[in-house]
Amino acid sequence: MRRGVWSAPALFAALLLAASGAQAQRAVETDSPVVQMLRRSPDARTRAQAALTLARIPSPDAPAALRAALGDRAAVVRAAAAVTLADLNDSDSIAALRAHSRDPDANVRDAIERALARLETPSSSARFDPVQPVDLARVRFLVRPGELADRERSDEARGELLRAAVRSALSNRGTVALHPGVLPPSAQRRLRSGSLRQFSLDGGLQAVRRVPAPGGDRLRAEVSLVIVAEPQHAIVGMVTGAASLPAPMGDAQAQRRVEASLIASAVQAALRDVESYLAQTP
Structure with missing residues (x-):
């Protein structure tokens, strides 16, 4: 357990609040604040946290953003995107996951392999129930x-x-x-x-x-x-x-x-x- 003013989760929350305010001022924005964090944050940990958060905050633009994140420059973000696509039970992302199955990072390859197993095989995809929005x-x-x-x-x-x-x-x-x-x-x-x-x-x-x-x-x-x-x-x-x-x-x-x-x-x-x-x- 860490104490600190700007831990990665605290930084993510602060950036998310800032993005929410900016979105209210710019009606032309269509991405959710969390998707904006995933697409635009310069910090890899913040992008990875955003990718994981999309498993429990519904957003119609999440799958496309997560598929794009499979090509992120940071391995931790690519792995988080694969995990969340499986959590969302997004079978439309199978082709994108296959396209990145030869990722140079072994941990990312493992995450993609597990995601494909969950999405392609009923018995595997049943390991984790899709995360539902919070009431x-x-x-x-x-x-x-x-x-x-x-x-x-x-x-x-x-x-x-x-x-x-x-x-x-x-x-x-x-x-x-x-x-x-x-x-x-x-x-x-x-x-x-x-x-x-x-x-x-x-x-x-x-x-x-x-x-x-x-x-x-x-x-x-x-x-x-x-x-x-x-x-x-x-x-x-x-x-x-x-x-x-x-x-x-x-x-x-x-x-x-x-x-x-x-x-x-x-x-x-x-x-x-x-x-x-x-x-x-x-």
């Missing part, structure tokens, strides 16, 4: 993904799988929802009154390992997530989850597919009771 009127707890990464071997591809799984697990959860980034005045009033609360999630993928079992080895994934109350930056608890499947025999692609499924299942297990957990938080 803030029914929400009591907003959760923002924080520092989430692969703690075992710092694998960015596995870290992005974890982050995508967290975003999906927090969608359509009744009183819990992903933080949409910028809150309308009604939600800001609820924050001040205490009827709406904010949290962030830190932590990561602790291990993906083979474990012996009757009938053959199994592959097991373990995640640990720290719940932090915002804006106090106070740790209020930790949840863990694990999942296992028969260990794959064969190529690296089979291993990655099983890992993706296990990470998603482990996150779902960790966040299964997150609503009741947050409701008991002082």
